[in-house]
Amino acid sequence: MTIIPLLLRPSLLALKNRYVWRGTRSLREFIGLFASASMVVAMYLSTYAALEASSQLIESGALDPFMPLSLLLTSLFIMLVLSAAIAGLGSLFLAKDLDLILASPVSLGRFLRGRCSEVALSTGWMVCVFGMPSLLAFGSFFDCGAAFFIMAPILSALAVCIAVLAGVLAALSFGAIISPRRGRTILLLLFMVSLLLFFCSLNSASVATKLSSTSLAPHLELLRAASQSWTPGRFWARAILDIRNGSFAAAGLALLAACTAAAALWAALWLVASRAYFAAYTRLRNEGDLLKLNSRASQTAARLLLPFVRVDRRALIAKEFKLFARDLSHTIQLAMLLAICFIYLYNFQTLEGPTSMAEEVRVLWQLLLLLVNAALSFLVVTCICSRFVFPSVSMEGTSFWILQSAPVSMRNILRAKVAGWFLPVASISGVIFMSGAMAIGADEPLVLASCAAGVILAYGLVGLGVGLGALFAHFEWEYASQVSTNVGSFLFMGLSVLFLVVSLVPIALSFGAYALAPNILPFSDSPTLILVGGLVVLAIINYACAATALSVGSRSLKAR
Amino acid sequence: MITLDRVTKRYGSFTAVDSVSLAIPAGGIFAFLGVNGAGKTTSIRMMTGILKPTSGSITIGGFDIVQQPLEAKSIIGYVPDRPNLYQKLTGREFLYFICDLYRMDRKHAERRIDETLEEYSLQQWQDELIESYSHGMKQRLAACAALVHDPRVLIFDEPMVGLDPHGAKHLKEALKRYASKGLTVFLSTHSLNVAEELADFLAIIHRGSLLTAGTLDEIRAKTGRQQEEDLEHMFLELTSSAAEH
Numbered sequence: 147m148t149i150i151p152l153l154l155r156p157s158l159l160a161l162k163n164r165y166v167w168r169g170t171r172s173l174r175e176f177i178g179l180f181a182s183a184s185m186v187v188a189m190y191l192s193t194y195a196a197l198e199a200s201s202q203l204i205e206s207g208a209l210d211p212f213m214p215l216s217l218l219l220t221s222l223f224i225m226l227v228l229s230a231a232i233a234g235l236g237s238l239f240l241a242k243d244l245d246l247i248l249a250s251p252v253s254l255g256r257f258l259r260g261r262c263s264e265v266a267l268s269t270g271w272m273v274c275v276f277g278m279p280s281l282l283a284f285g286s287f288f289d290c291g292a293a294f295f296i297m298a299p300i301l302s303a304l305a306v307c308i309a310v311l312a313g314v315l316a317a318l319s320f321g322a323i324i325s326p327r328r329g330r331t332i333l334l335l336l337f338m339v340s341l342l343l344f345f346c347s348l349n350s351a352s353v354a355t356k357l358s359s360t361s362l363a364p365h366l367e368l369l370r371a372a373s374q375s376w377t378p379g380r381f382w383a384r385a386i387l388d389i390r391n392g393s394f395a396a397a398g399l400a401l402l403a404a405c406t407a408a409a410a411l412w413a414a415l416w417l418v419a420s421r422a423y424f425a426a427y428t429r430l431r432n433e434g435d436l437l438k439l440n441s442r443a444s445q446t447a448a449r450l451l452l453p454f455v456r457v458d459r460r461a462l463i464a465k466e467f468k469l470f471a472r473d474l475s476h477t478i479q480l481a482m483l484l485a486i487c488f489i490y491l492y493n494f495q496t497l498e499g500p501t502s503m504a505e506e507v508r509v510l511w512q513l514l515l516l517l518v519n520a521a522l523s524f525l526v527v528t529c530i531c532s533r534f535v536f537p538s539v540s541m542e543g544t545s546f547w548i549l550q551s552a553p554v555s556m557r558n559i560l561r562a563k564v565a566g567w568f569l570p571v572a573s574i575s576g577v578i579f580m581s582g583a584m585a586i587g588a589d590e591p592l593v594l595a596s597c598a599a600g601v602i603l604a605y606g607l608v609g610l611g612v613g614l615g616a617l618f619a620h621f622e623w624e625y626a627s628q629v630s631t632n633v634g635s636f637l638f639m640g641l642s643v644l645f646l647v648v649s650l651v652p653i654a655l656s657f658g659a660y661a662l663a664p665n666i667l668p669f670s671d672s673p674t675l676i677l678v679g680g681l682v683v684l685a686i687i688n689y690a691c692a693a694t695a696l697s698v699g700s701r702s703l704k705a706r
Numbered sequence: 707m708i709t710l711d712r713v714t715k716r717y718g719s720f721t722a723v724d725s726v727s728l729a730i731p732a733g734g735i736f737a738f739l740g741v742n743g744a745g746k747t748t749s750i751r752m753m754t755g756i757l758k759p760t761s762g763s764i765t766i767g768g769f770d771i772v773q774q775p776l777e778a779k780s781i782i783g784y785v786p787d788r789p790n791l792y793q794k795l796t797g798r799e800f801l802y803f804i805c806d807l808y809r810m811d812r813k814h815a816e817r818r819i820d821e822t823l824e825e826y827s828l829q830q831w832q833d834e835l836i837e838s839y840s841h842g843m844k845q846r847l848a849a850c851a852a853l854v855h856d857p858r859v860l861i862f863d864e865p866m867v868g869l870d871p872h873g874a875k876h877l878k879e880a881l882k883r884y885a886s887k888g889l890t891v892f893l894s895t896h897s898l899n900v901a902e903e904l905a906d907f908l909a910i911i912h913r914g915s916l917l918t919a920g921t922l923d924e925i926r927a928k929t930g931r932q933q934e935e936d937l938e939h940m941f942l943e944l945t946s947s948a949a950e951h
Contacts, residue, residue: 441798441833461806465792465799472794472835544790548851550756552807553780705758 156243178618178633181640186279188640193283215284216383222277223309223382229269230313231320237261238314238423239321239430248427258314258419266310273306275636281386290390297389297397304404305382311411315418321430322422444468455565458554462562466538476534512586513661516596519582520653521646524603527575528642535567535611536638539619539699546621556616556700563612564605564692572604579603592657595677599653602685609692610645614638616699619706649687656680707732707859707890708753713762715748715914722748724914725762730892730907732858735885737905738894741945745914746894747787750863753892754784767858780808783852787864787894789844793837797828797847800836801854808855815854822850825880841868849877853884860884862893866900878904902937912945 197204200214238244238261247257281302285294385400448464455463470476539560542549549559579600583593618634659676708730715723723745730736740746751757753764755775764771769778791800798819805815823829826846836844845868852860862881866874881904885891895901901908902922909919918925922937929940 439796439799439833439835441796441802444799445802457806457809461803465795465803468799469792469794544788545792547756547784547786547790548792548804549807551754551779551782551784552804553776554807555776 178637182275182633182636185636185640186275189276190279190283193280194287197283197287215280215386218280219277219305219383219386222272223305225272226269226306226309227313227316229272230265230310231316232313233265233268234261234310234314234317235321237265238317239427244427254420254423255416258415262310262314262415265314266306269310269313270306273302277302284386285390288390291392293394294386294389297401298386301382301385301397301401301404304401304408307408308404308411311408311415315411315415318415318418318423318426322418322426459558459562459565462554462559463566466563466566469541470534480534509661512588513658515586516583516588516592516657517650517654519586520579520596520599521650523575523578523582523600524607524642524646524649526578527571527600527604527607528639528646530574531567531571531607531611531642532635532638535563535571535608536615536635538563538567538612539615539703540621540623542619543621543623556703557696560612560616560696560700560703564608564696567608567612568605571608572601575600575604575607591674591677592660595657595660595681598681599684602681602688603649605685606645606649606688606691607642609688610641610695611638613692613695613697613699614641616696617702619703645691649684652680652683652687656683707767708736708892709763709765710749710753711763711765713749713752713764714760715745715752715757716760721914723752723759723911726911726914726916727762728909728916728919730890732890733885733888734906735881735891735893735904736907736909737901738892738909738911739896739898739901739941740894740911741896744911746896746911747863748914749911750784750861750892750894754782754861755779780855781858783855783857783860785845785848785852785860785862785865787867789841789848789868791836791844791847791851794835796833796835797823797839797850798832800847801850804851804854810855818854818856819850822854825853826850826876842870842873845869846873849880857889859890859892862891864895865893866895866897898938898941908937910941910944917944 196214204210247260252260278299281298282295284290285298382404385397385404388394388396388400444464448460452460452463576597577600580593580597583596588596614634614637618637620634656676656679659680660673708728710726710728712725712727713723714721714725726745726749738746738749748757752759753766753771755771755778758772766778767781769781771778792803795803801819801822802815805819810818820829823832826849828843828846828850831839831843836847839847845865849862849865852862860881865877865881869877878900881891881893885906893900893904905922907919907921908925910917910925918928920928925940929944
């Protein structure tokens with residue numbers, strides 16, 4: 147087992163060196179660490195508060211505590227598998243140290259153990275930050291005994307192990323069948339087809355349930371139905387609940403099943419690797435990219451698509467787009483995040499505005515749903531930004547000297563990044579905000595205002611992402627997906643939530659005043675002005691947020 | 707053309723460059739010599755605006771690199787010791803990118819890209835991704851990028867590293883040609899025969915401090931050496947005696 151600490155040593159030493167005090171340069175690392183710790187505490191407190199708020203539903207039997215736990219752990223497990231697959235692709239096929247390691251006298255088994263441990267280290271933080279605080283809150287709320295607090299982490303570690311092995315196996319199989327260089331188009335095609343099939347199956351199963359819904363019960367039923375099928379996350383939740391209920395035999399069985407699953411996955415991984423890994427790796431190194439590129443045509447296209455943009459800014463935007471489009475790991479992450487958007491929209495649709503309520507209640511319910519939609523859509527867009535916008539400065543990597551030595555100011559470089567990312571993020575954000583509002587049957591001005599709010603919030607979020615990305619820039623990465631999992635990324639997520647809270651104030655006030663204006667406000671004859679006013683305030687907040695973040699980021703880059 | 711006035715760079719308690727002063731006239735080739743870790747690359751990174759000096763000032767073509775960075779950078783062409791370029795761009799796309807950063811006129815840019823690609827024998831690779839280039843090809847492409855915007859000052863950090871004998875010979879001839887056209891060529895190297903063969907002016911830096919500077923004959927005279935003594939002997943003696951102190 148010495149290979150695990152040996153191959154992990156560079157990552158662990160890099161981590162340790164990061165937190166060696168080096169004056170003010172280390173300060174931001176410690177601030178980020180503190181922010182991450184705060185997020186763990188916040189996760190614990192919010193889970194506990196959510197359980198307390200639902201205590202009546204739980205006591206009355208309307209809400210089985212297994213259901214939210216199962217949903218949480220299933221989501222976490224899926225995220226773990228997908229992240230492990232991405233990290234696995236990078237670690238097995240694209241990492242810079244592969245030539246060095248493969249040239250060393252390291253057996254395949256030891257190599258796989260080392261790589262899997264590395265993937266587990268880079269993805270396991272999700273369980274530490276999101277899973278463990280929630281499980282601890284769950285245990286505290288239900289007064290579970292010591293066995294729960296011992297067994298839950300063990301089961302969680304096993305779940306991470308299974309997820310990592312499944313992800314790495316998927317990455318390896320993918321690399322063995324389709325070269326990571328060639329697989330981009332095929333992968334996207336497969337993804338779109340599977341998404342389509344997924345939607346078709348969901349629609350046929352649940353469309354009857356969600357129509358004419360007047361209470362929360364059918365929605366809960368729908369969620370329960372969605373978690374009926376066997377998934378490792380559900381299994382994980384069941385085992386934890388068995389411990390809580392004192393059914394140690396069942397929990398022991400679950401533990402045994404988890405160990406068996408991990409062993410089976412390891413055997414499958416070893417088998418596939420022994421037959422296909424070196425052939426796949428060699429093929430990857432030997433072949434050129436299938437993309438046929440015409441440099442002149444791409445330059446002309448950039449000129450035509452961005453005709454009124456300053457030439458240096460256009461160059462930076464076009465470069466950003468080309469690097470993004472040609473990087474396989476980005477494609478996979480984009481596919482994952484678009485899937486999250488689709489699933490979010492589908493789920494939100496099930497909360498369609500009830501029609502048989504009293505008018506006053508219906509308006510309030512719709513307003514609440516609109517605000518929930520704004521908050522949740524914002525979080526979905528934050529996920530996208532944390533994966534793509536936040537790392538965009540670090541993605542310059544060791545090529546950053548090109549920009550540093552060019553006659554372009556850091557401020558302009560960051561502004562170009564904002565300009566480049568704003569359009570795609572605003573498009574996604576606008577569509578999600580608007581679709582959510584339409585799904586709950588909001589008035590036309592509210593739908594349009596939601597869309598505008600989505601676009602405005604996208605600006606603030608992109609500015610915040612680029613600015614913080616510059617402040618926490620880390621140019622010495624091994625492969626692209628490493629960048630979005632550093633401490634600065636946590637801080638970005640935390641500050642985004644704070645930014646959301648501030649931004650929700652003008653949205654809530656203007657949307658609320660608009661919905662209630664006909665009854666209580668003096669300027670009820672032109673209620674859309676209220677919405678416009680709210681959006682203007684929102685725009686000012688967002689501009690200020692982006693400008694501050696960009697200023698801090700550019701100063702930090704200049705001082706490097 | 708290039709002036710360094712008591713330039714110092716400190717990293718915490720470590721002084722990488724210690725009060726270095728240099729005045730390099732326009733035109734000609736200047737070689738900056740030193741052993742590994744002497745402070746050559748740090749000095750160059752300060753000259754190109756990548757690092758900010760702790761104290762002192764640097765002017766390039768009359769522009770202060772800290773006060774007027776954009777003006778100074780627009781007349782510099784820089785080739786680093788490690789050619790880390792955008793792997794997912796083609797060679798030609800990378801040169802387009804550089805031309806646009808320097809806001810070059812479109813037609814002029816096209817002509818200069820063709821000229822530099824031809825000069826460094828990269829035309830047939832221009833539409834391939836840079837990730838498929840060899841180290842030497844990346845080095846040549848970085849040279850193309852440094853030259854494409856017609857700089858007045860050309861800064862090469864260890865230019866011969868990674869080049870095959872043909873590439874090295876071609877580059878040496880090219881550097882002489884640029885200098886004869888009036889460009890100021892600043893190159894750092896620890897390859898003494900390259901410096902001896904190419905340089906009109908020399909400076910030797912050791913442990914961050916400048917030991918000596920001038921033409922080869924001036925350095926001989928300053929250090930009391932024989933006229934026929936070669937650079938290698940002088941360099942080894944100077945750096946050894948500096949190490950003893």
